[in-house]
Amino acid sequence: MLIADDDAINRQVLAELLKPEYTVLLAKNGEQALERVARHMPDLVLLDVMMPDMDGYEVLRRLRGDPDTAQTAVIFISGMDRPEDEANGLKLGASDYIVKPFNATVVMARVALHLQLVRQRRMLERLANVDSLTELANRRRFDALFELEWQRARRSGRPLSLALLDIDCFKQYNDHYGHPAGDRVLRAVARAAGAGLRRPADLAARYGGEELALLLPDTDAAQAYQVAENVRAAVAALQIAHQASSAGPLLSVSIGGATLDAHGAESKAALFEAADACLYRAKQTGRDRVAWRD
Numbered sequence: 001m002l003i004a005d006d007d008a009i010n011r012q013v014l015a016e017l018l019k020p021e022y023t024v025l026l027a028k029n030g031e032q033a034l035e036r037v038a039r040h041m042p043d044l045v046l047l048d049v050m051m052p053d054m055d056g057y058e059v060l061r062r063l064r065g066d067p068d069t070a071q072t073a074v075i076f077i078s079g080m081d082r083p084e085d086e087a088n089g090l091k092l093g094a095s096d097y098i099v100k101p102f103n104a105t106v107v108m109a110r111v112a113l114h115l116q117l118v119r120q121r122r123m124l125e126r127l128a129n130v131d132s133l134t135e136l137a138n139r140r141r142f143d144a145l146f147e148l149e150w151q152r153a154r155r156s157g158r159p160l161s162l163a164l165l166d167i168d169c170f171k172q173y174n175d176h177y178g179h180p181a182g183d184r185v186l187r188a189v190a191r192a193a194g195a196g197l198r199r200p201a202d203l204a205a206r207y208g209g210e211e212l213a214l215l216l217p218d219t220d221a222a223q224a225y226q227v228a229e230n231v232r233a234a235v236a237a238l239q240i241a242h243q244a245s246s247a248g249p250l251l252s253v254s255i256g257g258a259t260l261d262a263h264g265a266e267s268k269a270a271l272f273e274a275a276d277a278c279l280y281r282a283k284q285t286g287r288d289r290v291a292w293r294d
């Protein structure tokens with residue numbers, strides 16, 4: 001957690017109190033607090049309200065204004081003890097408000113409570129966004145990021161590529177080797193797909209039963225084709241036997257993709273349909289291949 005207070009003694013007292021149980025970072029002004037939160041992403045910030053240059057209210061406002069830190073839990077610790085001050089701090093989005101001089105036991109109890117809430121929120125976020133079988137992003141997360149990246153690409157004129165991956169003859173795999181073996185294969189393919197993506201903004205998601213989507217922002221058609229081809233080759237290199245496949249003796253995947261070009265006024269749905277049409281083409285022309293829209 002981060003303790004931000006301009007008073008060295010206050011910082012020290014809080015740090016002494018919390019250090020036996022938590023990893024503690026210190027900041028002596030608002031600017032430093034923002035910089036350390038961005039760099040270390042602490043679970044909790046104990047923030048003094050009255051600081052010179054940038055007060056705690058402003059620090060909180062800026063944290064909330066940045067999508068990366070908007071969710072950071074902040075407890076105000078302040079000498080301003082009027083009910084209006086406390087209400088104001090909570091209205092601004094602080095998780096809690098502790099009045100100085102504080103009671104050590106109460107601070108510890110509140111810190112523990114808020115850390116528990118942070119853990120619960122993260123768990124809920126995970127449940128809402130991650131597919132439990134493959135550990136990839138789920139359909140819901142994909143839909144949200146596809147919208148975001150599509151908007152961003154339209155604004156910036158940068159390319160956006162989308163690939164859809166489908167395991168070949170997976171019904172036959174399940175029928176031949178059993179559903180639990182099918183699940184293991186799905187996980188292995190998901191790992192190969194995830195490992196094939198290198199940039200932080202790239203996303204591999206489980207779109208449907210045995211269909212994955214790869215979202216590649218700022219990636220042109222030639223680069224995206226290469227990523228898709230690497231994923232296809234990585235799955236082939238797993239050398240998983242598939243005796244019931246019409247595509248060959250080993251498990252394979254087909255991938256279809258399309259790139260939203262810089263000048264295109266193409267809708268999100270049209271881009272998706274184009275990738276899906278290419279996936280169909282990859283299946284029709286023999287599977288175990290990548291087909292990309294020209």
Ligand SMILES: Nc1nc2c(ncn2[C@@H]2O[C@H](COP(=O)(O)OP(=O)(O)OP(=O)(O)O)[C@@H](O)[C@H]2O)c(=O)[nH]1
Pocket residue numbers: 133166167168169170171172174178179180181182183186208209210283287
């Ligand atoms: N084991 C397992 N199978 C799944 C899961 N989700 C979907 N499937 C199976 O995936 C299969 C998809 O089959 P189809 O859509 O007919 O396609 P396919 O057999 O892969 O054939 P092509 O796509 O034409 O190569 C179905 O049998 C589903 O039951 C899952 O979570 N685990």
